[in-house]
Amino acid sequence: MTLAIKNQEMFASDESKIFSITVQAGTRKNGTCEKVDKVIIKAGETLAIVGPTGSGKSEFLSDIEQLAYGDTISGRKILINDASPDIKGFNPGLVAQLTQKTSFIMDCSVSRFLTLHAQSRKKHLPGLVEKVLEKANTLSGEPISARTNLQVLSGGQSRALMIADIAYISDCPVILIDEIENAGIDKLAALDILTDSNKPILISTHDPVLMLMVQKRLVMKNGGMNVIWNTCDHEIKYLKKLKQMDTHMMRTRQKLRNGEQVKGEIND
Ligand SMILES: Nc1ncnc2c1ncn2[C@@H]1O[C@H](COP(=O)(O)OP(=O)(O)OP(=O)(O)O)[C@@H](O)[C@H]1O
Numbered sequence: 001m002t003l004a005i006k007n008q009e010m011f012a013s014d015e016s017k018i019f020s021i022t023v024q025a026g027t028r029k030n031g032t033c034e035k036v037d038k039v040i041i042k043a044g045e046t047l048a049i050v051g052p053t054g055s056g057k058s059e060f061l062s063d064i065e066q067l068a069y070g071d072t073i074s075g076r077k078i079l080i081n082d083a084s085p086d087i088k089g090f091n092p093g094l095v096a097q098l099t100q101k102t103s104f105i106m107d108c109s110v111s112r113f114l115t116l117h118a119q120s121r122k123k124h125l126p127g128l129v130e131k132v133l134e135k136a137n138t139l140s141g142e143p144i145s146a147r148t149n150l151q152v153l154s155g156g157q158s159r160a161l162m163i164a165d166i167a168y169i170s171d172c173p174v175i176l177i178d179e180i181e182n183a184g185i186d187k188l189a190a191l192d193i194l195t196d197s198n199k200p201i202l203i204s205t206h207d208p209v210l211m212l213m214v215q216k217r218l219v220m221k222n223g224g225m226n227v228i229w230n231t232c233d234h235e236i237k238y239l240k241k242l243k244q245m246d247t248h249m250m251r252t253r254q255k256l257r258n259g260e261q262v263k264g265e266i267n268d
């Protein structure tokens with residue numbers, strides 16, 4: 001299973017709350033120093049990781065997931081709340097990560113999986129399983145039924161279920177999503193669901209709307225952190241127009257995949 005949702009008891013108390021994640025630079029693919037020497041992501045912030053294919057976005061997320069300490073190919077170091085995490089007592093519950101390849105290997109129904117997962121997290125809220133399913137169904141196309149076997153879910157349905165699970169059951173202090181826009185799910189609704197928490201969120205993306213919707217974006221190049229931008233006022237205005245175009249594109253996609261024909265003009 002590629003959804004790395006792990007136990008998080010050590011982070012249940014307030015003293016262990018994550019206020020910031022710091023990524024200290026290592027080296028690029030060619031062995032030279034990264035141009036950005038440090039990136040800090042605070043609780044409640046969302047950082048977009050952008051860059052061409054192969055530029056090192058997934059590697060960057062993986063360094064955080066592993067709490068790298070100069071021991072990965074990039075040589076980066078990760079600090080939690082400005083301090084090195086205790087590597088010996090490495091806490092496997094720090095991160096909920098949704099990777100680029102998503103699939104379930106458990107052989108049970110969707111509701112059984114969600115119930116077991118909620119129980120393992122000691123979450124006994126009435127209606128939680130139904131809520132997760134309802135949220136997942138706002139993200140994907142054909143509805144996911146509680147009785148469906150996990151293994152017959154499509155790529156998009158699996159991803160939608162994992163995102164809703166990360167938001168409401170996993171409840172890990174850091175969220176990493178590799179290409180949230182993948183597999184045809186509603187990316188803006190997914191971002192809304194995830195940002196509804198006061199956690200550091202990192203999303204790698206190729207989608208310009210998502211890039212401009214978040215406060216900061218880190219641009220990767222040749223395996224290294226190349227530049228970091230805050231979304232400026234001009235980009236926020238630009239985003240308004242871009243979102244209209246995106247909505248139009250999504251509506252057209254919806255029509256075509258529902259078997260309808262496109263009529264009228266492009267602006268209709
Ligand atoms: N700093 C680095 N030093 C050495 N190798 C690196 C570094 N960063 C990334 N790589 C390697 O480069 C390859 C491509 O990186 P990665 O998969 O992270 O790219 P990506 O930006 O996620 O691409 P895509 O958009 O296709 O998902 C991987 O094999 C990765 O391990």
Ligand SMILES: [Mg+2]
Pocket residue numbers: 057058059100178
């Ligand atoms: Mg990648």
